[in-house]
């Protein structure tokens with residue numbers, strides 16, 4: 739018997755958000771996508787995509803019944819407890835990442851009760867710990883934080899998402915990470931088709947930062963992350 743797919747909420751109808759939403763819908767999830775730009779939501783509801791990504795328009799069309807696009811955060815929050823942050827983190831003039839959209843997601847999320855916030859946006863080292871601390875200060879200990887960085891490449895993002903050769907997860911507790919990789923039923927068999935690597939949320943951000951340095955000498959960034967992560971796991975870092 740196929741396990742029931744949980745409904746999902748996605749913050750951000752940009753490149754990562756739309757690929758994520760369409761692919762999850764293709765995998766059988768009901769997905770609500772929320773953005774803050776009215777024009778974008780109007781376009782999506784009118785069947786117009788803001789950019790071209792091979793296969794994406796077809797995927798959205800085929801899964802229309804499972805996808806909805808809204809400005810209203812309460813629509814996103816009703817009926818799901820699994821939220822994906824896919825908002826932009828642009829560089830500031832000083833070169834740091836501007837995390838204001840991430841914080842706006844945390845504010846907009848409010849108190850969803852028991853839930854999991856999955857971070858797909860690219861964030862600097864230490865962000866996971868700051869988000870965890872903020873959630874705790876707000877009395878939201880029941881909201882788990884899980885990092886799940888994307889390795890999608892433009893032009894083949896749909897293929898990369900649907901047939902991942904690896905899924906990297908960082909979480910503060912194993913159960914929350916397992917909910918995202920699907921090892922922990924009934925919440926989510928999100929990615930039952932790819933090998934998953936789970937490690938601590940704070941360690942994962944360091945590994946990904948290390949990866950940028952190692953990139954200079956290695957061709958395949960994702961393999962590189964994997965090797966460092968495997969090493970760190972086996973050495974119990």
Ligand SMILES: NC(=O)c1ccc[n+]([C@@H]2O[C@H](COP(=O)([O-])OP(=O)(O)OC[C@H]3O[C@@H](n4cnc5c(N)ncnc54)[C@H](O)[C@@H]3O)[C@@H](O)[C@H]2O)c1
Pocket residue numbers: 749750751752753754755772773774775778824825826827839842843846858859860861888889890892
């Ligand atoms: N584009 C890539 O190749 C790529 C690949 C991997 C990871 N990433 C990372 O993923 C993140 C998203 O990138 P992108 O290219 O999809 O960005 P994008 O600019 O295409 O989309 C981000 C969307 O988030 C929306 N948004 C902002 N605040 C919001 C809120 N509070 N609620 C709902 N929506 C909100 C914006 O209006 C925008 O439509 C970034 O951190 C980026 O670094 C990007």
